[in-house]
């Protein structure tokens with residue numbers, strides 16, 4: 001579905017004397033097959049969100065290409081309104097504080113010209129993400145972090161997109177809410193293709209078939225979730241080692 005080939009990206013960085021280039025991504029290759037869940041793990045600053053923005057066509061690559069169903073992403077998005085969506089880590093700044101929960105979920109439906117069916121769809125979506133109908137008229141500051149994040153997930157799936165990118169979308173929630181949301185995403189999967197960005201492995205191993213390890217802007221390893229014991233790079237081994245320590249968190 002999405003093919004990332006040899007992608008490089010750099011940003012201007014203000015140096016002491018002159019502006020320098022900082023290369024953030026080096027020759028990235030990633031394949032996300034239709035219907036799959038693919039994970040990208042890497043530490044803070046490794047370039048995960050940058051790659052996510054490129055995959056969504058929000059920024060330009062320096063070189064290499066990103067194709068969605070064989071077409072450049074930007075071109076694909078123009079033809080398929082609501083076909084791609086994203087859930088960000090910082091859900092508090094990704095919603096309009098003056099919007100009610102129902103308005104937030106309705107937003108992409110209206111943007112795609114589907115306002116007629118919006119009320120029914122919003123009610124169904126709230127039910128799917130286990131949000132009580134009573135919350136429909138609440139403002140973001142009147143609901144909990146977990147409830148607001150579930151509203152953002154409902155918004156992201158409102159138009160039944162082909163591709164949904166989650167950039168650290170559940171990291172900031174407490175563990176019990178994370179577990180509930182992971183279960184929900186697993187159930188909702190259906191025809192959607194998921195790409196999960198995370199700094200640790202827990203959520204990603206639970207949800208993804210295939211995991212890429214990003215270290216300092218380079219993919220250092222790729223592994224099926226079921227074969228994690230076989231990884232060879234030092235970086236992947238280290239991440240897996242630290243994940244085992246936390247495994248008990250997910251056992252229940």
Ligand SMILES: Nc1ncnc2c1ncn2[C@@H]1O[C@H](COP(=O)(O)OP(=O)(O)OP(=O)(O)O)[C@@H](O)[C@H]1O
Nearest residue numbers: 011012024042043044045046047048049050051199
């Ligand atoms: N718009 C930008 N302009 C300049 N530099 C940027 C920009 N976006 C990201 N960078 C730099 O690129 C590098 C990678 O950033 P990125 O946000 O992609 O990392 P990340 O892996 O998502 O980190 P985190 O886990 O903390 O979210 C960082 O050094 C960052 O400062």
Ligand SMILES: [Mg+2]
Nearest residue numbers: 048049050167
């Ligand atoms: Mg990031």
